[in-house]
Amino acid sequence: MKVAYTQMRPVFLEPEVNYSKAEELIRIAADKGAKLVVLPELFDTGYNFRSKEEVEGVAGEIPDGPTTQFLMELSRELGVFIVAGTAEKDEKGRLYNSAVITGPIGRGYIGKYRKIHLFYREKLFFEPGDLGFRVFNIGIAKVGVMICFDWFFPESARTLALKGADIIAHPSNLVMPYAPRAMPIRALENRVYTITANRVGEEFGLRFIGKSTIASPDADVLAMGSEDEEVEVVEVDLSVARNKRLNEMNDVFKDRRPEHYSL
Numbered sequence: 001m002k003v004a005y006t007q008m009r010p011v012f013l014e015p016e017v018n019y020s021k022a023e024e025l026i027r028i029a030a031d032k033g034a035k036l037v038v039l040p041e042l043f044d045t046g047y048n049f050r051s052k053e054e055v056e057g058v059a060g061e062i063p064d065g066p067t068t069q070f071l072m073e074l075s076r077e078l079g080v081f082i083v084a085g086t087a088e089k090d091e092k093g094r095l096y097n098s099a100v101i102t103g104p105i106g107r108g109y110i111g112k113y114r115k116i117h118l119f120y121r122e123k124l125f126f127e128p129g130d131l132g133f134r135v136f137n138i139g140i141a142k143v144g145v146m147i148c149f150d151w152f153f154p155e156s157a158r159t160l161a162l163k164g165a166d167i168i169a170h171p172s173n174l175v176m177p178y179a180p181r182a183m184p185i186r187a188l189e190n191r192v193y194t195i196t197a198n199r200v201g202e203e204f205g206l207r208f209i210g211k212s213t214i215a216s217p218d219a220d221v222l223a224m225g226s227e228d229e230e231v232e233v234v235e236v237d238l239s240v241a242r243n244k245r246l247n248e249m250n251d252v253f254k255d256r257r258p259e260h261y262s263l
């Protein structure tokens with residue numbers, strides 16, 4: 001199975017412009033055979049909001065809002081599954097830093113995740129996620145979703161892996177330099193593939209690092225982005241992610257001793 005990240009430079013508060021750019025990159029990934037394409041966090045709106053009103057002006061409902069509808073249509077047309085970060089407004093007007101997963105099944109909507117660990121000024125605008133960590137069985141794979149700063153908490157990837165994820169899709173807007181080094185270890189300790197799709201560019205003094213990363217269950221870096229817009233497609237072998245054995249005596253899940261972990 002082929003998977004991809006698209007690394008892009010969203011234009012702040014310009015969803016239509018960002019749909020066009022995302023579509024161009026997703027089409028390239030689909031042409032190269034990718035079946036799962038991961039986009040950055042908040043690919044539709046940009047990231048560095050200055051007020052809650054700015055977020056309210058661009059956030060949409062999931063799945064009825066324009067971003068999810070755009071992704072559903074593209075998924076159906078191209079036959080690809082897409083995981084993408086988007087600003088969500090629920091029916092009561094509450095805001096979430098969310099990700100949606102769409103695919104060529106039925107109308108195209110599969111589900112959503114709301115970011116659990118909010119980073120820095122996100123806490124001024126968004127509610128913390130209330131849906132838990134979720135794994136979506138899309139037939140060809142089980143895909144867990146987490147967003148950017150969730151990576152700093154190893155419990156995020158661990159929970160997704162324990163819930164059965166083969167692949168962790170990780171839409172991101174990274175500003176600290178560490179995740180490209182850390183994600184291969186998240187992949188290794190959980191024996192899963194990870195796809196971190198980061199953005200590039202700058203917004204009001206925040207610089208995004210690019211370096212999107214696809215890592216294997218053996219901590220190999222299968223793809224690493226530059227600091228510009230790009231698409232990378234790699235082949236993954238899910239049987240590797242489904243085998244949690246390290247040798248004939250160690251299984252990284254069965255050997256866990258959770259009775260010693262709780263505080």
Ligand code: ACM
Pocket residue numbers: 041118119147148149150172173174175176
């Ligand atoms: C981040 O969570 N966007 C750093």
